[in-house]
Amino acid sequence: MSLNNRVALVTGAASGIGEQCARKLASLGAAVVIADLNLESAQKVASSIVAAGGKALAVAMDVTSEEAVNSGIERAVQELGSLDVLVSNAGIQIVAPIEDYAFSDWKKMLAIHLDGAFLTTKAAIKHMYAGGKGGSIVYMGSVHSHEASKLKSAYVTAKHGLLGLARVVAKEGGSRGVRANVVCPGFVRTPLVDKQIPEQAKALGISEAEVVKNVMLRETVDGEFTTVEDVANTVAFLAGFESNALTGQSIIVSHGWAMQ
Numbered sequence: 001m002s003l004n005n006r007v008a009l010v011t012g013a014a015s016g017i018g019e020q021c022a023r024k025l026a027s028l029g030a031a032v033v034i035a036d037l038n039l040e041s042a043q044k045v046a047s048s049i050v051a052a053g054g055k056a057l058a059v060a061m062d063v064t065s066e067e068a069v070n071s072g073i074e075r076a077v078q079e080l081g082s083l084d085v086l087v088s089n090a091g092i093q094i095v096a097p098i099e100d101y102a103f104s105d106w107k108k109m110l111a112i113h114l115d116g117a118f119l120t121t122k123a124a125i126k127h128m129y130a131g132g133k134g135g136s137i138v139y140m141g142s143v144h145s146h147e148a149s150k151l152k153s154a155y156v157t158a159k160h161g162l163l164g165l166a167r168v169v170a171k172e173g174g175s176r177g178v179r180a181n182v183v184c185p186g187f188v189r190t191p192l193v194d195k196q197i198p199e200q201a202k203a204l205g206i207s208e209a210e211v212v213k214n215v216m217l218r219e220t221v222d223g224e225f226t227t228v229e230d231v232a233n234t235v236a237f238l239a240g241f242e243s244n245a246l247t248g249q250s251i252i253v254s255h256g257w258a259m260q
């Protein structure tokens with residue numbers, strides 16, 4: 001698979017899953033835009049992709065800000081010529097039982113996961129339409145797009161919501177060659193998960209080892225974490241898939257935690 005002459009923008013690409021997605025897309029020939037709240041880390045990722053012979057641009061972007069999203073995407077198109085792939089990946093996690101879940105945290109979660117997906121889609125899709133080549137939009141869902149867990153009301157709600165957004169974008173974009181799909185990882189050891197392990201241990205009154213074994217990996221077929229490479233390979237497959245045969249779908253990458 002080659003992504004030569006394609007431009008891919010990945011949000012939340014300064015860390016974890018997004019970073020690996022950007023590296024993988026660059027290794028397949030795409031020029032990648034590392035869009036993140038954390039500009040310094042985004043620049044480091046972009047520099048290391050360039051040092052490895054790839055093409056990359058770091059852009060400061062808070063995905064909850066319409067102005068920041070629009071200006072970041074305009075800059076990417078101006079500097080790199082088009083926008084062919086969007087990976088809407090930026091995300092955070094806040095865990096608490098619903099009776100203690102702060103309304104401000106609920107709104108923050110929905111803003112990053114859902115407003116971010118909507119705003120980046122809205123800004124990117126017009127360039128995909130205008131170029132006449134269509135494009136591929138990949139949303140970073142989660143097993144929590146299909147399953148629920150305790151303490152994660154906002155996250156589960158937001159990740160389920162991405163399935164709806166992807167299906168609408170698939171229908172609207174189909175006649176113009178824009179595909180939209182959701183990748184749904186199980187637990188991946190990134191800063192987002194490392195932060196959550198002690199928080200869940202405290203909230204559930206169990207040890208951190210028990211959180212990993214009995215909460216995070218209990219339902220997998222082999223007790224293994226999913227890796228950033230597993231997720232990035234799936235994103236790259238969807239980014240490079242050329243026809244509308246694969247659109248409006250979600251692919252679960254979770255060591256069998258969820259099977260649908």
Ligand code: NAD
Nearest residue numbers: 012014015016017037062063089090091142187188190192
């Ligand atoms: P991470 O913490 O390693 O990286 C998240 C990145 O998003 C960071 O670079 C951060 O600066 C950026 N970010 C946060 N808020 C932002 C904003 N408002 N605007 C722009 N960038 C912002 O996390 P990760 O584990 O790589 O998670 C990436 C995505 O994968 C998230 O959507 C997450 O829900 C999803 N996911 C993660 C796991 C997992 O187990 N790690 C599992 C399923 C889904």
